[in-house]
Amino acid sequence: MTKIIKLDRENPDVNLIDEAAKILLDGGLVAFPTETVYGIGANSLNPDAVKKIFIAKGRPQDNPLILHIAKFEDLYRYVKSVPKNAVIMMENFWPGPLTMIFEKSDIVPSINTAGMNTVAIRMPSNIIAHTLIERAGIPVSAPSANLSGKPSPTEASHVINDLNGRVDMIIDGGKCDVGVESTVVDMTGEVPTILRPGGITKEMIIKAIGSVKVDPIVYKKPPNGLKPKAPGMKYKHYSPDAEVYIVKGNLHDVTKKIQELTEFQLNKGKKVGIMATEQTCKKYQKGEVIVVGDRERPETIAKNLFNVLREFDKKGVDVVYSEGFGYDEIGLAIMNRLEKAAGYKEIILKE
Numbered sequence: 001m002t003k004i005i006k007l008d009r010e011n012p013d014v015n016l017i018d019e020a021a022k023i024l025l026d027g028g029l030v031a032f033p034t035e036t037v038y039g040i041g042a043n044s045l046n047p048d049a050v051k052k053i054f055i056a057k058g059r060p061q062d063n064p065l066i067l068h069i070a071k072f073e074d075l076y077r078y079v080k081s082v083p084k085n086a087v088i089m090m091e092n093f094w095p096g097p098l099t100m101i102f103e104k105s106d107i108v109p110s111i112n113t114a115g116m117n118t119v120a121i122r123m124p125s126n127i128i129a130h131t132l133i134e135r136a137g138i139p140v141s142a143p144s145a146n147l148s149g150k151p152s153p154t155e156a157s158h159v160i161n162d163l164n165g166r167v168d169m170i171i172d173g174g175k176c177d178v179g180v181e182s183t184v185v186d187m188t189g190e191v192p193t194i195l196r197p198g199g200i201t202k203e204m205i206i207k208a209i210g211s212v213k214v215d216p217i218v219y220k221k222p223p224n225g226l227k228p229k230a231p232g233m234k235y236k237h238y239s240p241d242a243e244v245y246i247v248k249g250n251l252h253d254v255t256k257k258i259q260e261l262t263e264f265q266l267n268k269g270k271k272v273g274i275m276a277t278e279q280t281c282k283k284y285q286k287g288e289v290i291v292v293g294d295r296e297r298p299e300t301i302a303k304n305l306f307n308v309l310r311e312f313d314k315k316g317v318d319v320v321y322s323e324g325f326g327y328d329e330i331g332l333a334i335m336n337r338l339e340k341a342a343g344y345k346e347i348i349l350k351e
Ligand code: TXA
Pocket: 034, 036, 037, 038, 039, 040, 063, 064, 065, 066, 099, 101, 113, 116, 118, 119, 120, 122, 142, 143, 144, 145, 180, 181, 182, 183, 184, 195, 196, 229, 230, 231, 232, 233
């Protein structure tokens, strides 16, 4: 049985949070909102509890988890050393949508890290998440609260859809602000490396510490047999049931091409979804058109992306055409998730 509770995201009822904290301390699973996406949490220090996460999600055991903490000093318990750059990153971006990878200390049970000698740590800013971790007084291992392979959940209804009956409690704290998962940065090398782009952008990190590398896997399909540094990046992910195609090029040509392709698919008897923006939605007369956000405010696109992918599934479309977006700032995270959702299927128009 899954207990579902609703909490005010600004001023959550601490008695209810304590009930959730008790479930964690008793070895149970609690799904909770963070500023990025919903997570499914367990006590990191209890291997049997952590194991339940993998079972509930259907997650491969070789994909390590992020430990969520509420206090800066806790970082030093779970890692061997904290490089200078990491301190600057912490001061600038924690609490917030940033995960850093360190060499792990011996206290961290290896089920969290899939046997690797590194551990991913993040301090969420969402008040419900932060209070829950603080009140429980333990680190909380939490992957995104979707069934493995599905788009990450950005509202409680998505979690209920995927995990009802598989966890002890789901906390409904409304819509997530960022909408894509945290930026994962490997701090163990000489120059930090972004393994997964997110709300803390490459540009923001460069401003804080001077330089950062981006793992090539962020931009392109992992070659067969390659073992990416973030194991999660190799899995089919974010995939709706429909076939997704991204159409890239000058926006005017893109909208024209999407209209042609839609017409073509409709004639074949297919149901077509179009992922449009405020700026372009009026151009599409046919197909199921959903506005993902405003091109002038790309953070709106990040916030709605996963929900729109789930909406297309609900409508039962066979094919989705999405416009492409830029790769700068939050665009890097948007395009990384969209390209994975599309299985890297793109139609590139000549300028
Ligand atoms: O925003 C987020 O990060 C959300 C919320 C719930 O906090 N969590 C999340 O967790 O997205 P998950 O498990 O869905 O994604 C974690 C990613 C995976 O790609 C995993 O392979 C990578 O981080 N990762 C975890 N530990 C790692 C490690 N030690 N080395 C390299 N990659 C690691």
